[in-house]
Structure formats: C-alpha cells, structure tokens
Amino acid sequence: MAKVIAIANQKGGVGKTTTAINLAASLAVLEYKTLLIDADPQANSTTGNGFDLKNIQLSLYDCLVNDTSAGQVILETETPNLNLLPSHLDLVGAEIELINQPNREHILRKAIEEEDKNYDFIIIDCSPSLGLITVNALSAAHSVLIPVQCEYFALEGLGKLLNTIKIVQTRINQSLEIEGILMTMYDGRLRLSNQVVEEIKNHFDALVFNTIIHRNTKLGEAPSFGKPALMYDADSTGAINYLNLAKEILQKNDLTKIKNDDKILEPNEDGSK
16 A cells, blocks of 8 residues: 655745655665656646656646546656656636535545556645645655745745644544655755754744755756656766655565665765765
C-alpha cells in the first residue's frame, strides 16, 4: 500500500512544485517506487520532468472528469522508479465540471485506488489554492507536507491552511495527518531567514522537518532542462537537501534501516557541497 503525501500551501511561490518534483525523484533514487501526481493546472511538475504539454494526450483531467483509469494516463519518466500522472491546462475547468458530482471530494481517491498497490509512495503536487482539486488531494492523502518560505510573510495564510486541514480531517478524511512543515528558500547569510526558521520552530516544534531547503541556483535551473535536481546535478546543495528530506520521511515512517552515520548528507556551512 502506497503512502500518499499531498504537498500543499495556498500561498504561491513557496516551493511546492520544486518540493514535489525533487522529493519524488529522491524517493525514487532511493529505490522506492514512486508516482508523482500533478494536480496543478499550471502543470509545472509535468514540464519539470521533461514532458511537452503539446504531446500530453491524457491527463489528470481525464481521470477526474471522464472516468479514465489512472493506468491509461500514467507516464514513465527518465528517473528510474518514478512515474508521473500528468496535468494539463484543461484541469482549470475540472472544478466547475465536478461541482455537481456526488462525492466530489473523493473523486481523486477513487481514481488512484487501483494504482495504490503498484507504488511505495504517491506524491501529489497541489495547486496554490484551497479549491476542490486541492480538497480532493487532501481527501486522497495519508498526510500533507507544507512548504513554507523563509521570508517575512512565512506565516501568512498558514493558519488558514491548517484550519482547512482540520475541516478535511473532521468531515472528509479522518486519517489525514500533517507529515511536516518544510522550510524552503533558506539563505544562511540573512538574519531574516534564521529568524523565520526560529519562529516557525517555536510555533510548531516537532512538526517542522530538521531538513531545510537552501536557496540554490541548480534547483531553479533544473526544470528548464526537464529534470529533477538529482538528475541535473546530483552534487548540488538542492539535490542533497531533498535527498535528506526523503531520508527523514523514510525514517519518520519507519521505512528504512539506514545507519546513523549515513542518515544525513550535510552541505558545507556556506550551503555548498
């Protein structure tokens, strides 16, 4: 049975898609069969894995609206052990088309249930909103990972997202848990970054991942080449950060027996490898 993790935050620009692409790739490289679901109409997780939207014949839209089986839509990526359920601009209209459907909050869960046995992890890249597609993702997920940018407005909207998660837990998916809060775009040279990390940890304590994602040019360059950071530059700080995150998630879920000395690959203090 796959562990389903939704990556969500209605605030844009916090690193949701970067996290989805690179966490999924890291789990795959660690030899866990992984499915990445692109549930964002912008389809950046799709293009970030090297697919041209012009060549996408079927997408998540078809699974949700046309009852197409996920198996017909899923594509193999260039990363070993990583498959993709792609998105398309058509997904913009899905919320309107689903609004009158019975059990509309559970359509995504039903769409992927047959694939559950084929994977160790299913990662869902949510759109920067709290609309019906995101609610579907939270309904289908076992846990939600929340990326938070290390900048001044880090806490803006986080309370609203946590309130939405509580509503989903109460009304739709009682087993939904918070996998953790991930600090992203960290720059150790800036006092503000350190203050934000400290504030988030003071507020949320054990919910915050030990792994922090540093600002890294390779993370920004990799999508333009249609590759996760690990496949673009495996020695980059960004690739190492996300490999650390994957290992931390594996440890948290008791899915690995990594030796203590091998648990975390640390970059140098300046953020370089």
